[in-house]
Amino acid sequence: MAKKSALLQGNEACAHGAIYAGCTFFGGYPITPSSEIAEVMSKLLPKVGGKFIQMEDEIGAMAAIIGASLCGHKVLDATSGPGMSLKQELMGYACIAEVPCVIVNVMRGGPSTGMPTGPSQSDVMQAKWGTHGDHAAIAVAPASCQEIFSETVRAFNLAETYRMPVQILVDEIIAHMREKIVFPEPGELEVVSRRKPEVGPDQYKPFDPSFGDVPPLAAMGSDYRFHVTGLNKAPDGFPTTKAELVDAEERRQIRKVNDHAAAIEKNEEYLMDDAEVAIVAFGISSRSARMAVDILRGEGVKAGLFRPITIWPFPEKRVAEIGRQVKAIVVPEMNLGQLIHAVERSTKGSCILDGVGRVDGEPLTPDQIMDKVKEVL
Amino acid sequence: MTFDYEKYIRPGKLPHIWCPGCGHGIVMKGLIRAIDKCGLQKNRTAIVSGIGCASRLPGYVDFNTVHTAHGRAAAFATGMKMADPDMTVICTGGDGDGVAIGGNHFIHACRRNIDLTYVIMNNHIYGMTGGQFSPCTPTDAFASTTPYGNPDPIFDISKLAIGAGATFVARTTAYHATQIDKLITEGIKHKGMAVIEVLDCCPTSYGRRNKFRSVVEMMKQHKDIAVPVTAAAKMSEEQLAGKILTGVLHKENKPEYCEQYAKLINKVQNPTSK
DSSP states (O other): OOOOEEEEEHHHHHHHHHHHTTOOEEEEOOOTTTHHHHHHHHHHHHHTTOEEEEOSSHHHHHHHHHHHHHTTOOEEEEEOHHHHHHHHHHHHHHHHTTOOEEEEEEEEEOSTTOEEEEEOOTTHHHHHHOSSSSOOOEEEOOOSHHHHHHHHHHHHHHHHHHTSEEEEEEEHHHHHOEEEEEOOOTTTSOOOOOOOOSSOTTTOOTTOGGGOSSOOOOOTTSSOOOEEESSOBOTTSOBOOOHHHHHHHHHHHHHHHHTTHHHHOOEEEESOTTOSEEEEOOHHHHHHHHHHHHHHHHTTOOEEEEEESEEESOOHHHHHHHHHHOSEEEEEESSSSSHHHHHHHHHTTSSEEEEEEOOSSSOOOHHHHHHHHHHHO | OOOOGGGGBOTTOOSOSOOTTOSHHHHHHHHHHHHHHHTOOGGGEEEEEOSSSGGGGGGGBSSEEEEOSTTOHHHHHHHHHHHOTTSEEEEEEEHIIIIIITHHHHHHHHHHTOSEEEEEEEOSSBTTTTOBOOTTSOTTOOBTTBTTOOOSOOOOHHHHHHHHTOSEEEEEETTOHHHHHHHHHHHHHSSSOEEEEEEOOOIIIIIGGGTOOSHHHHHHHHHHHEEEHHHHTTSOHHHHTTOEEEEEEEEOOOOOHHHHHHHHHHHHHOTTOO
């Protein structure tokens, strides 16, 4: 039997992916160009017995999903630049309190109100360093409507596995573009839920490192009761200023991502085997880049595309290898140079590196990318 | 028989951070007595706070406790209550936390009439940060950021809650210790958003700057200005000048948010049933 398919907008695909992943709670606040995610969730969640709440502001939405996640739900929030800026306060809370949650940022022009209906890829660094304090970050960046669906499922899996906020970075173009989606059958894509405590309530500590770098998380309201705070805390969850405990907790929370970078990373490579010039691009820009590669190949230029699908943690090892293989790397992105910093940090000067940026609300064209490739060669 | 508070206090978490003379401990004891009276199960009760002296309360008591970010208690609690409507969710916090930085969440929790009990300790000051004025610092009073007297008018928290749609609103003071647990008990039992404002004293950050020579004097002032709503009904406007009303200020029955959402789910899942 043929699988069910539909013509869906990227934002709609995201909502359907969330339901597939087992999301049962959405908290949000209207903002262009992400609002369709909230709209579809408000329609789908009651059907599966889930809860949708439109909160009074972006911070409240983030607070509500963290609260619901602590009670055992898989949770989603969706926003765009100005909203993402507001959420940074509680992104930090979700990091330190280690609460699984998924946040979609449909990137639009900025800073500030910027261009609400114009696409952008300018929140790359915010996704890594937006909230204050030292913290790990996971962000995925799909490039098609089908991939938005599957990456939303993966974002939930990563949030649940590593007990932390995971961001889905989408640009306004794929968020509003319509493409055919083939719905995976139940069980076709892996769906992961958070690890539950293996000890009784008397022994349970919500941040107990003896259970590994990602300690199990009980649901509030179950047989386990515990304390959560945004303060630096000891393994039992209560605040501490003891230097060795603070240090150990901080390091564990960074390590849980860094030590599993290989499992979190996901990349796509196109004609990279013999490439002499690599284009490193994500999201919508990677689609222009792929076309540029095809045209360049036709002209006899050995070009290849490296597309990080997980952009944080950045695939440093693989990009370092590519830097040693090729003469040059070109990074096209819809900002004036953000992902290129991660590429530079990985390649450490081993090849020519240049970027091509665009911030006028229009997508990068294959021509612009090809021109840059020819310039650096 | 004396009340056994130990049953609800987390072992090893005292002493608390509150200064001598602070009323937060009186409120905490009142809250514990109210929870006991209501017969709540520890595992099925959550206490959620923001940031500040009063917001440290959850760390001391043996329930599901969430010490959130500044002002966000009501929003976290809304998510928790929606997620698990049968769990009792109580917010605790101060005036600045609740109605300044958290004002938006506070009024919208009231508007939704979600079944939370919000115990707000109004000590008229940001105590933890060293005594800056809050939206509840009386006009002309002194704070570390009003060295010439406070030019701002105040928020009346209870009136704000009533205006925003809370369906149970009560007020008392830290002096009226026995009334605290009575009102919180009634608030917990009430189906819908319950706000219990407790006028509290901060001798360290407010009292010293405002010429209160002792904690007793501060509490006595609360005692003197408190007028039960029942008594106020028989008093003239002149007699009520400078007074604050205590007791249950507002109570009504309106649809509760989680119940409304449960009906919505039922309607969506069973489109033909009525």
